[in-house]
Amino acid sequence: MREKLILVLPTRSTFMRMDFDLLAEEFAVTAVNLEQDRSRIAYLKGIFRALKVIRKSRDCRRILVWFADYHAAPVALLSRFLKKSCYVFIGGYDAVCYPELSYGVYFSRFRGSCARLALKNCACIIANHVALLSSLNTYYEPQGHTDGVYKMIPGLGTPGIVIHNAIAAAPPSDLTSQRDRQVLTVGSTPRLQDFYNKGFDLLAAVAKRRPDLKFVFAGIRDSWRAELNRLFQLDKLENLTVLPGLPHAEMLDLMRRSAVYAQPSISEGMPNALMEAMLMGCVPVGSNVAGIPTVIGEHGFVIAKRDDQLLESALDQALAAEPDRRAISDSITDRFNWEIRQEKLLRLLLA
Numbered sequence: 001m002r003e004k005l006i007l008v009l010p011t012r013s014t015f016m017r018m019d020f021d022l023l024a025e026e027f028a029v030t031a032v033n034l035e036q037d038r039s040r041i042a043y044l045k046g047i048f049r050a051l052k053v054i055r056k057s058r059d060c061r062r063i064l065v066w067f068a069d070y071h072a073a074p075v076a077l078l079s080r081f082l083k084k085s086c087y088v089f090i091g092g093y094d095a096v097c098y099p100e101l102s103y104g105v106y107f108s109r110f111r112g113s114c115a116r117l118a119l120k121n122c123a124c125i126i127a128n129h130v131a132l133l134s135s136l137n138t139y140y141e142p143q144g145h146t147d148g149v150y151k152m153i154p155g156l157g158t159p160g161i162v163i164h165n166a167i168a169a170a171p172p173s174d175l176t177s178q179r180d181r182q183v184l185t186v187g188s189t190p191r192l193q194d195f196y197n198k199g200f201d202l203l204a205a206v207a208k209r210r211p212d213l214k215f216v217f218a219g220i221r222d223s224w225r226a227e228l229n230r231l232f233q234l235d236k237l238e239n240l241t242v243l244p245g246l247p248h249a250e251m252l253d254l255m256r257r258s259a260v261y262a263q264p265s266i267s268e269g270m271p272n273a274l275m276e277a278m279l280m281g282c283v284p285v286g287s288n289v290a291g292i293p294t295v296i297g298e299h300g301f302v303i304a305k306r307d308d309q310l311l312e313s314a315l316d317q318a319l320a321a322e323p324d325r326r327a328i329s330d331s332i333t334d335r336f337n338w339e340i341r342q343e344k345l346l347r348l349l350l351a
Contacts, residue, residue, distance in 0.1 A: 002028045008050050008065040010036040018168045022342040047071045054078055068094040072118035085123040092269025095132040096147045101193045106152050116153050125160040128270040129291035133160045139288045140266050165270040166341035172256050175281040175325040182214040184258040186273040189221050199264030204232045205308040207240050218243040255280035260318045264311055279332045281325030283318040299328045
């Protein structure tokens, strides 16, 4: 009989569903979806549902929860009270604080307190990149902006481990087809400040100067269009196409047709969109932030500091390159595959 395991997921995101699938090969996994993206009421009900499942699962010794946020605190506290081992995945937002962008769990006093309680009371912290444990962001601030849970929570003694994200999508069979000579950037924008965090503002500045270059922004919420047009005159840029969030299959197809993918973010963890774009053969351009240089490796261009002219130069180099798109794609499947993540997770859980 297989050991039971409870997996607490804020949403049904692709990378979280993949964790369920890879863990289910070894454990009898019960997944509790908190429906955080549906509504606050649904999220609150989901938290109580997770606590009920944990309390009733007397023969389950391990609880895994994605993200140190509101929900992770009661899950970790109850797990500790019941003498169960709780493991908390951190992904980026829960390891930083950028007040000027209203970004990061620790920007909110209450959410920060929940994250601290969760990380102090769990058995292990699982980060998708070492920068989320402790780092300095010199891309955003030359003197280094303090990032990572050990920086956010002085005296935190919970052990941490790094297990990189893995890619679930399959590479396309044909990477040699003619591509649109365009720069694609994908980033969700639930808040207006996310336009800055994802570096869309830098790309907009380049687009204004360079009508010869074509840009595609995907993930821009319609609710921000009027304000963004007022601030950046996006609607006046004939070389820019602005798209909302797209279904996953459509996004992968857009990546497959684009020459260059840009990820000039201020704060990230291990961005899945960048990994998927490279899997689809895009030449990557990204900021020197957390997992971005790790993902790019030797197959693209990394920007040392947040500067639109440096970004423009890197984009020109990327568009002028004659890349081996199969090598770019293979570098993702070789380094960030299901088997590697599964082996490291199982090694941790079965130790």
